[in-house]
Amino acid sequence: MSGLLALLDDVAGIAKVAAASVDDIAGQAAKAGAKAAGAVIDDAAVTPKYLTGFEPARELPIVWRIARGSLINKLVFLLPAGLALSAFAPWLIAPLLMLGGAYLCFEGAEKVAHALGFGAHHGGPDGSHLNRDPAHLEEEKIKGAIKTDFILSAEIMTIALAAIPASTFWLEAATLATVAVGITLAVYGAVALIVKADDLGLWMAAKGRLGLTRALGRGIVTAMPGFMKLLMVVGTAAMLWVGGSIIVHGLAEMGWHGPEEAIKHYAVAVADLGAESWRGALEWTGKAAIDGLLGLALGIVLIPIGTRLIAPLWARVFARG
Numbered sequence: 001m002s003g004l005l006a007l008l009d010d011v012a013g014i015a016k017v018a019a020a021s022v023d024d025i026a027g028q029a030a031k032a033g034a035k036a037a038g039a040v041i042d043d044a045a046v047t048p049k050y051l052t053g054f055e056p057a058r059e060l061p062i063v064w065r066i067a068r069g070s071l072i073n074k075l076v077f078l079l080p081a082g083l084a085l086s087a088f089a090p091w092l093i094a095p096l097l098m099l100g101g102a103y104l105c106f107e108g109a110e111k112v113a114h115a116l117g118f119g120a121h122h123g124g125p126d127g128s129h130l131n132r133d134p135a136h137l138e139e140e141k142i143k144g145a146i147k148t149d150f151i152l153s154a155e156i157m158t159i160a161l162a163a164i165p166a167s168t169f170w171l172e173a174a175t176l177a178t179v180a181v182g183i184t185l186a187v188y189g190a191v192a193l194i195v196k197a198d199d200l201g202l203w204m205a206a207k208g209r210l211g212l213t214r215a216l217g218r219g220i221v222t223a224m225p226g227f228m229k230l231l232m233v234v235g236t237a238a239m240l241w242v243g244g245s246i247i248v249h250g251l252a253e254m255g256w257h258g259p260e261e262a263i264k265h266y267a268v269a270v271a272d273l274g275a276e277s278w279r280g281a282l283e284w285t286g287k288a289a290i291d292g293l294l295g296l297a298l299g300i301v302l303i304p305i306g307t308r309l310i311a312p313l314w315a316r317v318f319a320r321g
Contacts, residue, residue, distance in 0.1 A: 048195050059195045062142060067188035069146035070153060074180035078157040083173055086161060094253045097162050100155040101246030102298065106306045108239035109299025156183055197224050241288045244295025263290045
């Protein structure tokens with residue numbers, strides 16, 4: 001009997017450790033996913049463009065195929081690469097993170113420039129819309145979306161990896177896998193809802209039994225163009241904020257603390273202007289605004305480098321694939 005009780009006690013102890021590990025994984029994954037907000041919003045904002053021009057019946061199958069490709073990007077390629085970096089070259093994480101932050105700044109600044117009428121936005125589908133074969137066009141757009149997703153997924157996974165505190169190999173692996181699956185489900189679930197919202201609104205407007213239902217359906221159809229514009233604005237602001245904060249934090253990690261300390265000083269000064277109850281929110285807003293402005297400035301500097309050097313080289317490399 002005493003042996004059985006000891007065994008049960010050991011099982012209970014193992015269960016407690018396992019439960020604590022699950023809690024750790026969930027908590028770390030949530031924090032790491034939140035750090036990648038800019039890239040996540042951009043991913044959700046960019047993907048619906050790849051569905052333009054297709055029959056409604058093909059939209060969800062295309063979203064599913066892109067989501068599956070995104071999951072493969074994260075779990076098969078990026079997760080092992082991230083774990084290898086963490087184990088054998090952790091010093092590379094900060095520079096790679098800053099490289100991803102610079103890309104976010106570039107993307108955000110280019111969208112701002114495009115909105116103001118300067119240049120042409122390089123993202124989204126390319127000339128594949130000229131192909132008249134619907135099946136071939138679908139394949140080309142799915143491939144293009146998965147390639148774009150690879151860049152955004154690399155940013156997300158690198159940001160998540162940097163946000164995970166030092167822990168065991170398996171805890172890092174489980175946390176990154178949780179981030180990969182959770183963010184993919186969130187992004188492409190949101191994309192599916194966005195691309196089918198018009199159809200839902202039209203169905204409600206035409207088939208709704210109640211006047212309120214029909215009015216709500218018409219409201220959804222009317223609101224979707226504005227919602228998409230708002231999503232792009234929020235995504236752009238998030239990219240600039242996250243990209244700028246990554247660069248500033250990366251400089252501090254490399255020993256240059258001046259920019260981070262100056263931003264902290266100005267954010268505290270902004271918070272001092274408001275009521276005590278709003279102090280935390282004002283300080284966060286001030287820091288985010290300064291990070292975003294720095295991200296915009298850096299992105300503007302990077303636009304000619306990205307459009308005239310990196311983008312043509314990238315297109316040439318993938319044209320061979």
